[in-house]
Amino acid sequence: MKQLKNIVVGLLGFGNVGKGFAAVLEKNKAHIESTLGCGITIKKILVRNPDKYKDTIVPASLFTSNAEEILADPEIQIVIELIGGVQPACDYISKALQQGKHVVTANKAVIALHGKELFELADKHKVSIRYEASVGGGIPIIASLTKSLAANEIEEIVGIINGTTNYILTRMDQEGMSFQEALAEAQEKGFAEADPTSDIEGEDAAYKLSILTHVAFGVDINPREIPCVGIKQISEREIDFARQLGYKIKLLATVRKNGGSLDVHVHPALVPVEHPLAAVNNEFNALYVKGNAVGQLMLYGKGAGPLPTASAVWSDVLEMAKVIQNQIEETNTIKVKNGFKPGHISSGSNAYYIRLQVTDRPGVLGKIATSFGRNNVSLESVVQRGRGGKSVPLIFITHEAEWDKLEAALNEIKQLDTVEEVASILMVQSRS
Ligand SMILES: NC(=O)c1ccc[n+]([C@@H]2O[C@H](COP(=O)([O-])OP(=O)(O)OC[C@H]3O[C@@H](n4cnc5c(N)ncnc54)[C@H](OP(=O)(O)O)[C@@H]3O)[C@@H](O)[C@H]2O)c1
Numbered sequence: 189m190k191q192l193k194n195i196v197v198g199l200l201g202f203g204n205v206g207k208g209f210a211a212v213l214e215k216n217k218a219h220i221e222s223t224l225g226c227g228i229t230i231k232k233i234l235v236r237n238p239d240k241y242k243d244t245i246v247p248a249s250l251f252t253s254n255a256e257e258i259l260a261d262p263e264i265q266i267v268i269e270l271i272g273g274v275q276p277a278c279d280y281i282s283k284a285l286q287q288g289k290h291v292v293t294a295n296k297a298v299i300a301l302h303g304k305e306l307f308e309l310a311d312k313h314k315v316s317i318r319y320e321a322s323v324g325g326g327i328p329i330i331a332s333l334t335k336s337l338a339a340n341e342i343e344e345i346v347g348i349i350n351g352t353t354n355y356i357l358t359r360m361d362q363e364g365m366s367f368q369e370a371l372a373e374a375q376e377k378g379f380a381e382a383d384p385t386s387d388i389e390g391e392d393a394a395y396k397l398s399i400l401t402h403v404a405f406g407v408d409i410n411p412r413e414i415p416c417v418g419i420k421q422i423s424e425r426e427i428d429f430a431r432q433l434g435y436k437i438k439l440l441a442t443v444r445k446n447g448g449s450l451d452v453h454v455h456p457a458l459v460p461v462e463h464p465l466a467a468v469n470n471e472f473n474a475l476y477v478k479g480n481a482v483g484q485l486m487l488y489g490k491g492a493g494p495l496p497t498a499s500a501v502w503s504d505v506l507e508m509a510k511v512i513q514n515q516i517e518e519t520n521t522i523k524v525k526n527g528f529k530p531g532h533i534s535s536g537s538n539a540y541y542i543r544l545q546v547t548d549r550p551g552v553l554g555k556i557a558t559s560f561g562r563n564n565v566s567l568e569s570v571v572q573r574g575r576g577g578k579s580v581p582l583i584f585i586t587h588e589a590e591w592d593k594l595e596a597a598l599n600e601i602k603q604l605d606t607v608e609e610v611a612s613i614l615m616v617q618s619r620s
Pocket residue numbers: 200201202203204205206234235236237238240269270271272273275276294295296321322325491492493494497
C-alpha cells in the first residue's frame with residue numbers, strides 16, 4: 189500500500205453539484221480525511237467565467253477558465269467532471285484519462301452516449317472512471333449493483349428516476365392539479381427546469397436507464413433507441429380513474445430479463461397502491477431491484493440536489509482514493525452478462541390499462557370482450573364509470589399480454605360502431 193499524504197483533485201464545473209461537493213468537504217473534512225487516511229486538496233476549478241465565482245466557499249484563486257491547467261497538471265490525480273452536457277465534458281474526460289488521471293463524473297449524457305469508449309480508454313491507460321451520481325443522484329444504485337448485489341443475476345430493475353415527472357404526477361394525484369399547474373409549481377420550486385422537455389418526455393429517464401442496463405446486464409443500448417413515452421398526455425381524469433381502481437400513475441424506467449433478451453422501456457404505468465414504488469412521492473426517486481438471490485429490494489432517496497448528488501460524487505472519490513493508495517488496476521468495461529444480445533430490446537409482455545369511450549348500449553361489453561378473447565388477450569377486470577350518459581368510459585385491465593396481440597384486438601375494437609375512441613393505453617406494473 190502506497191502511504192499518501194494527500195490526494196489532489198481538480199474540478200471541472202462549480203455549479204449546483206460543484207458547490208455541493210465543496211460544501212460536503214467543508215462540512216465533513218475531518219470525517220473524509222479520517223476515512224481516506226490522508227488529506228485531500230481541491231487544486232483548481234474550471235468554469236467559463238471565473239469572475240462569477242469571487243464570493244464562494246473556496247478561494248477565488250482556485251478558479252480558471254483554462255482546462256489545461258487541470259488536465260495537464262501532473263499533481264492532479266483525480267479529475268471530477270461536473271460541467272454537464274456532452275461537449276466539451278466528454279473531450280475533457282478523454283483527455284484526463286489519456287493523461288493517466290482517474291475520473292469521477294455525474295454526467296448521464298456522457299456516460300449513456302459515450303460510456304463504452306471511455307471505459308475502454310480508461311482500461312487502456314490503467315485508470316478508473318466512476319459515475320455513481322449519474323443515476324438517481326444520492327441513491328447508491330451503481331455501487332449496489334456492482335458490489336453489494338454482484339453475486340446476483342439481476343432479473344429486473346424498475347425505477348422512478350426522474351424527480352420532475354414524479355413531482356408533477358404526485359401533485360396531480362394529491363391536489364387534483366392539471367399537468368400545466370403541477371409543472372408550473374415544479375418550476376417555481378426548482379424541481380423542473382425552464383425547458384422541462386427532456387424530463388417530461390422521458391428522455392432523461394431513458395439516459396439513466398441505458399446506464400443501468402449497462403451496469404446490470406453489460407448490454408449497451410443507445411438511450412435514443414429505448415422505447416420512451418413521457419407524461420404530457422396524462423390527465424387528472426386518468427389519475428382519478430387509476431386511483432379509483434387502486435393504482436397510482438408513475439413514470440417508470442424498466443429493464444427486465446425476458447429469456448435471452450431484455451425488455452427496456454420508459455413508460456407511465458399504473459402501480460398498485462400496495463407496491464413500494466407507489467409510495468415514492470414528490471421529487472424523490474427509487475429503484476426497485478429483483479436479484480435471483482436477494483429477492484426484491486428498493487433503494488429510495490433524493491435523486492437530485494447539490495448535497496445528495498455531491499454525496500454520490502464523494503463516494504466515488506473516496507473509492508478512487510483507495511484505488512490510488514492500494515495501486516489497484518480496475519477494469520472499467522463491463523462484459524455482456526449471460527449471453528444477452530447487445531442492444532436487443534424486445535417489446536415483451538405486460539399487463540395493460542385500456543380506457544375506451546363507448547356508446548352506452550346493451551351488448552357493447554360483450555363484443556369488446558370477444559375481440560380481446562379472439563386475440564388471446566385475457567382480462568383481469570372491467571369497470572364502467574358514469575352510467576346513464578350516452579357516452580361512457582369503459583376501463584379494462586388485461587392480464588400480461590404481448591403488445592402485437594393487444595394491438596390486433598384494439599384494431600378490431602376500434603371498428604365497432606359503439607366504440608368512439610381508444611382514449612388511453614397505459615402499462616400496469618405487476619404487484620410484486
Ligand atoms: N443538479 C443536480 O441536482 C444534479 C443531479 C444529478 C446529476 N447532475 C449532473 O451533474 C452535472 C453538473 O450539474 P449542475 O446542476 O451542477 O450544473 P450547473 O449548475 O449548470 O453548473 C455547471 C458548471 O459548469 C461550468 N461550465 C459549464 N460549461 C462549461 C464549459 N464549457 N467550460 C467550463 N466550465 C463550464 C459552469 O461555469 P459557468 O457558471 O462559468 O458557466 C458551472 O460552474 C451535470 O452532468 C448534471 O447532469 C446534477
